[in-house]
Amino acid sequence: MKILPKVLWWLAGILLLAGVLSGGFRFVFSRAANLCLSCMGLQ
Amino acid sequence: MKKRNFIQFLVAVWANSYFGFLIRGGIYTGKLKNLCFPGLNCYSCPLALMACPLGILQHVMATLRALPVVAVKGALYLLGSLLFYGLLLGRFVCGWICPFGFLQEMLYRIPLPKIGLPRRARLLKWGLFLGLVLALPFIFKGETGYGEVWFCRTFCPAGTLEAGLPNLVLEPQLRSLIGLLFYWKVLLLAGILLGSILYLRLFCKLFCPLGLIYGFFNRLGLFRLRWQEKNCIFCGLCEKMCPMELEIPKELNSLECIRCLNCLNACPTKSIELKGSFRLETRLDRLPFSVAERRHATRRESLRRNSSG
Structure with missing residues (x-):
């Protein structure tokens, strides 16, 4: 395995962990659990 | 039906298997909405279980100026998810998981004359990614201080098909909001669906910013050809x-x-x-x-x- 994929795997893990610990999933939820009028082309 | 198409079908059905809207109305608001689905699947679809990563990426860009701390938290989680999916699956997502890719492949089976398009046309997705997904949501902000999700709003055919049309049928009060923008999106959706009958995976080849992101992992991911x-x-x-x-x-x-x-x-x-x-x-x-x-x-x-x- 070359060095870049290894670094990216570590980065993915760190970002996910940081995202989960900081509550980043709440941001995702707050957007995805509401009807998005823009996505439908209505706003 | 090939094994791959069967898997695509199963994933598409699973990702859109919330039937609670028939009883309660509205869209799914359970715990799975905390997670990003790897492929293009609109979260405003009444059936959708998970969040679309492309929509969330635009929301991150649109929120960055108004609420930078909140947006950065969301960005960490989203980028981590995208990196994880990219490294684990890369564009396997496009070939095996994405419901919109599956739909295009099924449409191409309709026996009509097929066409070819110049390879240069595939550069269009770079413009959509850099312009509508990253730049415009960040640059233009409304009265509230937030930007708009420009790709979803003006282009995304999955949003029109999975969210726009079904929600207008299910929620009559939304019909008063129909305007020129909606007609444009319906026209675009019709064009892309018709084009997919004549040209295999028209949207994936020419327009899909998510496929472009996953493409970078073809050389870096877990599996290579x-x-x-x-x-x-x-x-x-x-x-x-x-x-x-x-x-x-x-x-x-x-x-x-x-x-x-x-x-x-x-x-x-x-x-x-x-x-x-x-x-x-x-x-x-x-x-x-x-x-x-x-x-x-x-x-x-x-x-x-x-x-x-």
Whole structure:
């Protein structure tokens, strides 16, 4: 395995962990659990 | 139906399997909405279980100026998810998981004359990604201080098909909001669906920003395709079977490969292989004369005998 994929795997893990610990999933939820009028082309 | 199409079908059905809207109305608001789905699947669809990563990416860009801390938290989670999916699956997502890709493949089966498009047209998705997904949501902000999700709003055909049309049927009060923008999106959706009948995976090839992101992982992800010249009889079957019209072996791991594995399955001498980039595989490859190589040699020999006989 070359060095870049290894670094990216570590980065993915760190970002996910940081995202989960900081509550980043709440941001995702707050957007995805509401009807998005823009996505439908209505706003 | 091929095995891959069956998997695409199962994933599409699972990702859109919330029927609670029939009783409670509205969209799914359970715990799965905390997670990003790997493919393009609008979260405003009444049936959708998970969040669309492309929509969330635009929301991150749109929120960055108004609420930078909140947006950065969301960005960490989203980028981590995208990196994870990219490294684990790469464009396998496009070939095996994405419901919109599946829909286009099914449409292409309609027996109508097929067309070709210049390769340069595929540069359009760069413009959509940089302009509508990243730049415009960040640059233009409304009265509230937030930007808009420009790709979803003005382009995304999955949003019109999965969210716009069904929600207008289910929620009559939304119909008063129909305007020019909606008609534009319906026209665009019709064009893309009709185009997909004539040109295989029109949206994936020309427009999809998510496919562009995953494409970068074709060279870096866990699985890569490898061509073994010693086995190849240069029959060209792999290129004929490629839905993305790639030059094989030159473009085996290019941004455009959707990892459908048609080339690998079509190859009569098995000279294209899917290799894991993890350590065990690398060690096995270093063996002087592996079982796989012995098998290739036998096949090649039998082919030679058949062609000479």
